[in-house]
Ligand SMILES: Cc1ncc(COP(=O)(O)O)c(C=O)c1O
């Protein structure tokens with residue numbers, strides 16, 4: 001049911017964990033099936049220098065989390081904000097239709113972490 | 125790599141004896157049981173013999189057995205067949221919230237067609253109180269359908285008591301015994317039921333064949349019309365190879381019941397003890413004792429069942445889960461919800477259903493890999509508490 005790419009990221013997820021002194025944290029829940037994801041980012045000079053995740057969810061949710069951290073790493077804030085749900089699914093060679101909502105979780109999580117960073121830097 | 129099948133409530137591996145019993149009916153004995161020539165008569169004899177074997181397993185008479193395409197059709201026939209026949213006598217049916225979709229969806233369809241259905245709740249271990257069933261009976265009640273054993277959590281219902289109370293009030297009783305056959309004794313007189321569904325592929329037989337026991341004197345409206353097969357109850361040229369396979373599987377289930385049940389219970393109890401002892405925050409779902417001997421059903425906090433299942437599959441272990449993520453509808457299991465388990469806990473549910481061929485070494489391997497997998501997923505989960 002899952003592509004090889006999904007299975008690769010699921011069995012060997014990249015960038016699992018937390019960033020102690022994260023510059024932005026995005027916590028999102030999936031209203032469809034009730035799962036959860038937290039994305040941590042470190043920003044330096046407008047670029048994402050570290051991205052980590054923790055996910056409670058299905059294999060697709062874990063694979064999309066791993067995928068998006070890889071996609072976002074090294075990108076500028078602006079570039080990272082442009083990564084869409086579809087981009088994540090595409091990079092994984094597609095997801096089964098019922099699992100497409102799981103890629104929302106990853107994109108939303110990343111965007112929420114960036115938002116959090118932008119809000120924090122505004123208030124500083 | 126290991127290849128361990130522990131999803132025997134989904135389906136079972138056909139027994140080699142079943143396969144060899146079926147083969148001649150796919151090869152030389154291909155006749156139509158309605159034909160008068162020798163080809164037809166060989167098929168008709170096999171059909172009669174099979175009907176006797178299935179009846180013997182249940183303590184029934186051969187003319188009380190209707191062959192069907194499986195558990196789903198048997199359940200449909202019992203419910204719709206009774207409802208349509210008795211619609212002028214009454215339009216109320218009683219069932220439970222933990223039934224298989226073959227019952228629940230049929231009930232919803234009957235509701236659309238003007239019938240009323242009461243869904244009896246269960247306690248937190250999945251048990252139905254027979255008095256709740258009794259209290260739900262009204263003048264309009266025509267049928268009670270309660271499953272013998274649950275396909276997810278393995279809880280065994282007090283069908284004997286339900287039948288007795290129902291019959292005191294003159295109401296018919298059907299039970300879905302698809303999961304209990306071959307694991308605990310199933311005798312239609314002991315259970316006191318008027319109808320009983322079974323399916324071959326859950327007892328090491330082939331898929332797409334089953335039977336409905338209908339007690340003599342109990343009438344049903346026909347759902348599948350045609351050439352009048354199965355005494356007019358279910359038309360269509362009989363699936364002789366499938367029926368022969370079902371009969372062989374039924375015979376073996378009867379012969380091996382005692383040995384199978386004690387072997388399965390041994391493995392089940394070992395698995396439960398080992399899992400409880402080695403995984404913190406693991407909880408057994410279902411009833412501790414009123415439980416099928418092959419059912420091990422757990423929930424593990426902070427992990428999601430589909431991930432768990434796929435990771436175990438990568439280690440060669442086949443099991444199942446009631447997690448919302450693994451269902452087509454993205455809804456959590458209706459059975460686990462009915463027990464009052466919150467949906468985030470249902471996410472972490474895992475069903476291990478043992479079979480005749482499983483061994484203690486396999487149980488050890490599965491528990492070992494389960495511990496490893498749960499630990500790995502918990503480390504990845506944002507809701508695992510930090511200690
Ligand atoms: C309790 C119960 N009833 C009915 C069925 C349906 O049986 P079948 O697959 O033969 O249609 C199943 C199997 O999934 C079951 O577990």
Ligand code: FES
Nearest residue numbers: 033057058102449
């Ligand atoms: S996280 Fe629930 S279906 Fe993917």
